[in-house]
Amino acid sequence: xxxxxxxxxxxxxxxxxxxxxxxxxxxxxxxGVRNLSCxxxxxxxxxxxxxxxxxLRDIEACLLANQAKLYSMGFRAAVKRSTLxxxxxxxxWHIWEDLATLLIRRARKLYCNDSFxxxxxxxVYALDATTxxxxxxxxxxxxxRTSKAAVRLHTLLDLRxxxxxxxHITNGKTHEVNVSFEAGAFYVMxxxxxxxxxxxxxxxxxxxxxxxxKRGMNAHRVxxxxxxxxxxxxxxxxxxxxxxxxxxxxxxxxxxxRFKDPETGKTLVFLTNNTALPALxxxxxxxxxxxxxxxxxxxxxxxxxxxxxxxxxNAVKTQIWCAVATYVLxxxxxxxxxxxxxxxxxxxxxxxxxxxxxxxxQALQGAVYIPEQCGAANQLNLxxx
Numbered sequence: 001x002x003x004x005x006x007x008x009x010x011x012x013x014x015x016x017x018x019x020x021x022x023x024x025x026x027x028x029x030x031x032g033v034r035n036l037s038c039x040x041x042x043x044x045x046x047x048x049x050x051x052x053x054x055x056l057r058d059i060e061a062c063l064l065a066n067q068a069k070l071y072s073m074g075f076r077a078a079v080k081r082s083t084l085x086x087x088x089x090x091x092x093w094h095i096w097e098d099l100a101t102l103l104i105r106r107a108r109k110l111y112c113n114d115s116f117x118x119x120x121x122x123x124v125y126a127l128d129a130t131t132x133x134x135x136x137x138x139x140x141x142x143x144x145r146t147s148k149a150a151v152r153l154h155t156l157l158d159l160r161x162x163x164x165x166x167x168h169i170t171n172g173k174t175h176e177v178n179v180s181f182e183a184g185a186f187y188v189m190x191x192x193x194x195x196x197x198x199x200x201x202x203x204x205x206x207x208x209x210x211x212x213x214k215r216g217m218n219a220h221r222v223x224x225x226x227x228x229x230x231x232x233x234x235x236x237x238x239x240x241x242x243x244x245x246x247x248x249x250x251x252x253x254x255x256x257x258r259f260k261d262p263e264t265g266k267t268l269v270f271l272t273n274n275t276a277l278p279a280l281x282x283x284x285x286x287x288x289x290x291x292x293x294x295x296x297x298x299x300x301x302x303x304x305x306x307x308x309x310x311x312x313x314n315a316v317k318t319q320i321w322c323a324v325a326t327y328v329l330x331x332x333x334x335x336x337x338x339x340x341x342x343x344x345x346x347x348x349x350x351x352x353x354x355x356x357x358x359x360x361x362q363a364l365q366g367a368v369y370i371p372e373q374c375g376a377a378n379q380l381n382l383x384x385x
């Protein structure tokens with residue numbers, strides 16, 4: 001029983017602190033540190049995420065108001081905003097990237113057998129990116145447009161559990177990043193990623209892709225498979241790309257599926273290198289690509305990354321990686337404690353009760369469903385039908 005510990009203290013017990021200590025030692029994160037170790041820095045940043053603190057002054061004031069509970073939460077002393085600001089500016093952001101990666105590996109193991117609505121044993125990833133706008137005068141290291149700055153989150157989302165298997169943070173001008181392809185896995189992408197040379201590299205690695213085709217694609221049909229149009233499948237064809245350069249980029253046959261969505265009435269055209277799965281399964285895989293859009297929306301609405309508490313590249317990346325680590329930590333707790341409530345509901349509960357001394361499982365299992373409000377989010381939408 002943990003009635004003597006706050007909910008926050010019980011939550012961060014799920015962080016593998018021994019492994020984190022090795023990460024800190026590898027990067028020299030606590031070298032010469034007197035106040036606010038890396039462990040305390042993460043606790044402060046996670047606290048800010050969970051309780052919706054949006055400034056250094058906000059974090060300092062809220063923790064100071066509960067000073068009697070700080071020791072049980074893992075703080076040796078009160079957190080000062082200047083000390084936290086200096087830590088975010090100076091300590092290598094790779095520390096938090098490595099911590100998030102460590103938590104991601106653990107979460108993916110927990111969710112590896114979960115279903116995502118498609119009867120498939122292969123690992124399925126959704127690849128996409130989102131842009132977070134910044135002020136150019138405050139963030140000159142992240143140029144995007146003439147009068148605007150931005151950072152871009154390139155994400156490979158494992159659809160089993162919606163856990164990010166890969167995240168890369170760049171400035172807003174970087175369109176794509178290199179991803180290592182896993183043999184046997186499916187990669188679901190929107191047409192913004194339609195690069196036939198890259199798709200052929202993916203094909204040669206033994207992986208599969210599902211991607212939307214662009215209008216006016218230069219190709220001809222080799223033959224057509226029989227389809228049942230009542231299912232929404234209009235045609236299932238094998239095609240070959242025409243044109244000198246494009247045919248060199250992808251010299252083998254592709255499968256083209258034309259599908260009319262019965263819900264929206266829109267006709268979508270998919271390309272894939274998988275010839276074994278039914279056409280409806282390919283369409284269902286693409287439909288699940290929306291999970292990565294929902295992940296971006298969730299991250300932007302419920303984690304504190306729309307307002308940054310530091311202006312340098314190191315401080316911004318520190319805050320983003322701490323946000324991702326917090327997201328994955330909640331996902332781990334949800335699975336470990338076998339809680340049915342959504343991550344949104346769990347965050348709402350923790351946001352108002354982190355200082356409560358109750359059993360974590362009891363506090364979270366007593367959750368009722370809280371409908372998520374769909375507010376406006378600064379969202380890059382590649383799905384522009």
